[in-house]
Amino acid sequence: MKKSVYSLVLMDDVIKAVDDEAYRLGTSRSNLINQILAQHLSCVTPEMRMREIFGQIEELMSSSFRIQEQRSPSLMTVRTALEYKYRPTISYKVELERSPEVYLGTLRVNIRTQSAALIDMFHRFFAYRAKLENSYLSRLGIDSYSCEIGDGSFSRKLINTGALSGEQAGEAIGEYIKDLDRAVKTYLAAPESFGENAPILEKNYRALLGRYII
DSSP: OOOOOOOOOOOHHHHHHHHHHHHHHTOOHHHHHHHHHHHHTTOOOHHHHHHHHHHHHHHHOOTTOEEEOOSSTTEEEEEEEOSSTTOOEEEEEEEEOSSOSSEEEEEEEEEEOSOHHHHHHHHHHHHHHHHHHHHHHHHTTOOOOOEEEETTEEEEEEEOOSOOOHHHHHHHHHHHHHHHHHHHHHHHHOGGGHHHHHHHHHHHHHHHHHHOOO
16 A cells, blocks of 8 residues: 655644554554544555454454464464364464555464474375365466475465455455364374365365355
8 A cells, every 4th residue: 555755733742642552552653643544534544454354353263262462463363272182282373464465464374382293294284285275276277376384384375366355355364264273183183094084174175265265
């Protein structure tokens, strides 16, 4: 979203109140004034769009997910525990672009565990999942799929087709996280029998793509 520099003459008391509120919110004076004016004039700012997306994601998360508070308006993290000894956690971190073009943002998935065996299973699952997603998106003519598997982590870009409103984008991301969480938990619970469950999980992913490309 394009920005330009303007000069404004404001009362000292107004500036002090703005600065105090900007500090509380962790933002800048200019950004806060921009948000206040945009809201008053019914303009949509990046912060408003991101709040709408995150609000929809939060609404879709079930009691099995715990939402972690973030100071950044572009970031949201949800956590969930695995049914595994010591109950390790998986976190899903969504970071949105202020001005989305090819991508809405990035999803990062991390597993918190000291178990080398569990981390290895995590890597094997996401190698399978990335291949699956890339294959189905390619069939739909989407060639911008981008992901990376690291040490106990998986990240991928969230594709922007330009066809989704803020609310729809939030729903798409939320449903994608739920589908992904269901699949990874199924795999980690019984990797030796995953072949029996894979067709059902693949069908669920196809159904998700039938509604949203993300």
